[in-house]
Amino acid sequence: SAVISQKPSRDICQRGTSLTIQCQVDSQVTMMFWYRQQPGQSLTLIATANQGSEATYESGFVIDKFPISRPNLTFSTLTVSNLSPEDSSIYLCSVLGYGYTFGSGTRLTVV
Amino acid sequence: GENVEQHPSTLSVQEGDSAVIKCTYSDSASNYFPWYKQELGKRPQLIIDIRSNVGEKKDQRIAVTLNKTAKHFSLHITETQPEDSAVYFCAASNVGGGGADGLTFGKGTHLIIQP
Numbered sequence: 470s471a472v473i474s475q476k477p478s479r480d481i482c483q484r485g486t487s488l489t490i491q492c493q494v495d496s497q498v499t500m501m502f503w504y505r506q507q508p509g510q511s512l513t514l515i516a517t518a519n520q521g522s523e524a525t526y527e528s529g530f531v532i533d534k535f536p537i538s539r540p541n542l543t544f545s546t547l548t549v550s551n552l553s554p555e556d557s558s559i560y561l562c563s564v565l566g567y568g569y570t571f572g573s574g575t576r577l578t579v580v
Numbered sequence: 581g582e583n584v585e586q587h588p589s590t591l592s593v594q595e596g597d598s599a600v601i602k603c604t605y606s607d608s609a610s611n612y613f614p615w616y617k618q619e620l621g622k623r624p625q626l627i628i629d630i631r632s633n634v635g636e637k638k639d640q641r642i643a644v645t646l647n648k649t650a651k652h653f654s655l656h657i658t659e660t661q662p663e664d665s666a667v668y669f670c671a672a673s674n675v676g677g678g679g680a681d682g683l684t685f686g687k688g689t690h691l692i693i694q695p
Contacts, residue, residue, distance in 0.1 A: 502682040514682035568626040
């Protein structure tokens with residue numbers, strides 16, 4: 470299975486600021502996925518990031534709030550913009566190899 | 581889009597007994613059904629998966645069954661142990677043709693193993 474390095478592992482951010490999360494994969498992958506896990510909840514798909522094309526966002530998620538970059542086949546970033554306390558969640562990236570593998574997650578707290 | 585329902589939300593069993601968690605899905609195009617175990621503060625870990633061309637799959641104490649006609653799949657854990665205590669998520673996706681959808685998850689089951 471692919472190994473994913475995700476950072477930061479956690480951060481505390483002020484309202485109105487932004488946080489950029491990075492995921493680095495140890496092998497080339499066509500598709501990367503970004504999820505949100507709100508406290509005590511399940512995982513919800515935010516968007517699918519393909520290299521060389523615009524990310525595809527799920528209903529309820531918009532590019533202005535969650536811009537994604539995918540500059541090559543091993544790296545992606547998710548930015549959570551204009552932070553509010555409701556954005557406090559764990560954000561995870563994922564790739565499909567043998568099954569879907571997840572990064573270790575970024576725990577975001579907005580104060 | 582896909583909708584995955586998962587039951588029960590909490591399941592408490594005696595150590596050594598079996599546990600069964602059930603999920604239903606709505607999109608007949610889904611063909612890949614993984615189960616994840618998530619311990620507190622950790623990432624989801626794949627424990628078993630099944631594809632739509634298979635009705636059952638087993639890996640030691642864990643098994644998954646799939647009924648495509650009824651659009652439901654189940655996780656079975658036998659001889660439960662304290663380390664099985666965690667939150668379990670079912671999920672569904674369409675994988676193939678060189679691409680894949682992201683996963684749609686159920687709401688999760690908190691499995692508690694009573695000593």
